[in-house]
Amino acid sequence: MCGIVGVIFTDKHKKLDEHVLQKMNRSMIHRGPDDEGYFFESGAALAMRRLSILDLEGGKQPLYNEQRKIVSICNGEIFNHLTLRTQLEQHGHQLRSHSDAEILPHLYEEEGRHFVKKLRGMFGLAVWDSEKRKLLIARDRMGQKPLYWAEVNGAFLFASELKALLNYPELHPRLDMLAVQKYLAFEYVPAQASIFEGIHKLEAGHMLTWQEGKISIEQYWDIPCEGELTHISEEDALSELRQRFEEAVNIRLMSDVPLGLFLSGGIDSSVVLAAMAKMLPPQQIKTFSMAFSEKSFDESSHARLVANHFGTQHHEELCTPETLLGLIPEIGAFLDEPLGDASIVPTYALSKFTKKHVTVALGGDGGDELFAGYPTFKAEEYAKIFQRLPHFVRAAVKKIVKHLPVSDENISFDFKAKQFLRGADVLDASKHFLWMGSFSSEEQTALLQARSFGSDLFLHDINRHQMVAASASVGNGLLYLYKKLYLQDDILTKVDRASMAASLECRSPFLDHHFVEFVAKLPYHFKYRHGNLKYLLKKAYENELPASIVNRPKKGFGIPVAKWINGPLREMTCDLLSPARLAKQGIFNPKTVQGLLERHFAQKEDNRKQLWTLLAFQQWHDHYMK
Missing domain, CATH: 3.40.50.620 (HUPs)
Known part of the structure; x- marks a missing residue:
């Protein structure tokens, strides 16, 4: 299990500052505290954080094909990797480790973008084809592993978590008010959207191809x-x-x-x-x-x-x-x-x-x-x-x-x-x-x-x-x-x-x-x-x-949200949902929120779901919008 991140430039001569990629990557250190790996070349940079599960010594990423022209990083597990490894070796491929993820660059070399259909597992992955200057990112069929992407000033960005993208210095996203409405309705923001304008989730069972600044998204399952x-x-x-x-x-x-x-x-x-x-x-x-x-x-x-x-x-x-x-x-x-x-x-x-x-x-x-x-x-x-x-x-x-x-x-x-x-x-x-x-x-x-x-x-x-x-x-x-x-x-x-x-x-x-x-x-x-x-x-x-x-x-x-809002969470609730804070924030109507609170405190209504949804938003807003 890992976190992955990458930056690809339309200008093939442009190089990413290594410290920028390190900052983006290390924002996800919790996803992979055991190791980190980097790939840099003109026009492209990839990185990953590793939580070691299989082949503890030999499974370092990024991983390459024999000519080191195809590079891959992967968050997740490929459960049928042994079968695929045997097939690749029969076709003459030489794999250097026992890592499940090492099959990826070789399988891409054999199958092209259709290689994803052969995988059985949970994953968010990326494959960079240096010669063709072509990037493919893909998310597993059910969406167990996340993958975000964005474009900014001639750069294509992707990462396992949104916070990694927020560490790219030229990305200054605004709150997406339609996404806020969806969040209030569902209690989450459905893919393809994210809470920020211009940052997207890749949907489960989809792959995205980037080449020379052009993007195509395809559902593979x-x-x-x-x-x-x-x-x-x-x-x-x-x-x-x-x-x-x-x-x-x-x-x-x-x-x-x-x-x-x-x-x-x-x-x-x-x-x-x-x-x-x-x-x-x-x-x-x-x-x-x-x-x-x-x-x-x-x-x-x-x-x-x-x-x-x-x-x-x-x-x-x-x-x-x-x-x-x-x-x-x-x-x-x-x-x-x-x-x-x-x-x-x-x-x-x-x-x-x-x-x-x-x-x-x-x-x-x-x-x-x-x-x-x-x-x-x-x-x-x-x-x-x-x-x-x-x-x-x-x-x-x-x-x-x-x-x-x-x-x-x-x-x-x-x-x-x-x-x-x-x-x-x-x-x-x-x-x-x-x-x-x-x-x-x-x-x-x-x-x-x-x-x-x-x-x-x-x-x-x-x-x-x-x-x-x-x-x-x-x-x-x-x-x-x-x-x-x-x-x-x-x-x-x-x-x-x-x-x-x-x-x-x-x-x-x-x-x-x-x-x-x-x-x-x-x-x-x-x-x-x-x-x-x-x-x-x-x-x-x-x-x-x-x-x-x-x-x-x-x-x-x-x-016990309902009980806690009336007890140990009351002070935090009143602070995060105070009329002054809401008025300054400019998103929620203070009078409406105060009504929800007062009726809940008086036990006239059970507003646990609405109030927790607002509390979770305010907690997030405090960390990511200030």
């Missing part, structure tokens, strides 16, 4: 929306699911450093452990979980149950409110785009704890988006019933829910009911992003001091993905949206930044593209059936896990 396996039997689906999933787990066990597993006690991480236990002696498997003193958020007893069931080396840390609160300023510093998902706090705490014991951790990310694991999939069914009710009945329900007593417990009934009503009248899939997000278009009108875009312009991101998924069934089309938006730009962003800030590599077998292709083609009733979430996944492993784990409802990995 997508989640399949056609070819649904309508005639597959449940027995065959179960058999193939287990075979494909366990193979995906197996190839992710390769490592020359200690390896473990994030174990929450939920179905996804428990299934990963069930597969690992078939490949490794369970007593050698290290599992990691967090315990919380706030009981409605604590899942540690479930994690212990699963660990004891398999007999793993289980490690658990009690996370106090003081510990978690102390991490918030650190998170504000390393997140170079605002992210309104409060679960980044315990994810970072878990990553720091896990890093004390191992350098690589497997996890269960992606299971919810593949198998319909969120309560919103049940809510979709309830919304259809709600929409058929007479208008006066719906109005009465809304009035009753509005007056429910406010609770600050985790996913309390009043919170769920009020969130449901935010999108219950909406007929299309955008209701899901009202349920998952923070501020609707109407709420943004009151919140933003200046709004120069159409009220529904942020829906462009939903609509363009819906158009691609038009040929899929309704349920599978909805899952496609979750994978392209919430998974890519919230969950995977959160996991990458939190784990990399702790110099820990995270791997998710659920995101293996062979497994994703199979599951995406399964009929929706294998995922959601009669109110049962993740039907087929649970069925596949129900005999290998404790029944209480298979049948327990999803809890989520959160923190």
Whole structure:
């Protein structure tokens, strides 16, 4: 795992100051504390930070072909590198190390830009062809590893993290107000945009080619929306699911450093452990979980149950409110785009704890988006019933829910009911992003001091993905949206930044593209059936896990935001959202924000999501806009 950065000039005679590239590269030292590497020539400069995982001594980057005319740098892991290495050696290529990334310049030499299609892994990579003065950058199929790019004054810049680009002296980006609107709606900024004008995210499954100042972007892979396996039997689906999933787990066990597993006690991480236990002696498997003193958020007893069931080396840390609160300023510093998902706090705490014991951790990310694991999939069914009710009945329900007593417990009934009503009248899939997000278009009108875009312009991101998924069934089309938006730009962003800030590599077998292709083609009733979430996944492993784990409802990995804003976070909240600060900043309407705060403090409303989204933005703004 690494961080990569590069600068390519249209003027082939121009040279980059080495100190500039070093500063850009070292801004990502957390991604690779073990080593750094540089490549300089007239018109081009590449660099990387390395977290050593495979071939600890010989895997230094950049890496070259035999003639040293093709140069590559890579952040991530190529899990099928041994197969590709054998093929390359049969074609006469000479590889000098055992690093998975060394195949890249040789594979590019053989296949051209299509080499990316042969890779199985998680990666953000770059290949520079010196003779052709051609650059190719690519991002893995599901978006596990990030890649940003920008153009400025005849220079093309790219990096694993936005903060590296901000260290380029000629780049002075402005806040993108459309991106701010998207952030307020989704709680993240969807790719292709970033929070800054002129800086872009390369989307998952895409490659970008630069040559002589001209850029072309091409999609080399997508989640399949056609070819649904309508005639597959449940027995065959179960058999193939287990075979494909366990193979995906197996190839992710390769490592020359200690390896473990994030174990929450939920179905996804428990299934990963069930597969690992078939490949490794369970007593050698290290599992990691967090315990919380706030009981409605604590899942540690479930994690212990699963660990004891398999007999793993289980490690658990009690996370106090003081510990978690102390991490918030650190998170504000390393997140170079605002992210309104409060679960980044315990994810970072878990990553720091896990890093004390191992350098690589497997996890269960992606299971919810593949198998319909969120309560919103049940809510979709309830919304259809709600929409058929007479208008006066719906109005009465809304009035009753509005007056429910406010609770600050985790996913309390009043919170769920009020969130449901935010999108219950909406007929299309955008209701899901009202349920998952923070501020609707109407709420943004009151919140933003200046709004120069159409009220529904942020829906462009939903609509363009819906158009691609038009040929899929309704349920599978909805899952496609979750994978392209919430998974890519919230969950995977959160996991990458939190784990990399702790110099820990995270791997998710659920995101293996062979497994994703199979599951995406399964009929929706294998995922959601009669109110049962993740039907087929649970069925596949129900005999290998404790029944209480298979049948327990999803809890989520959160923190008591509602309670903390009224308690230990109150001072920070009032400071970051003070009327004077907001007026000087000129983005948010102080009166609207004060109303949200006052009603939350008085426990008249539970505004945890809106207030945390604003707090996360203000933390980011303090670090990156001053």
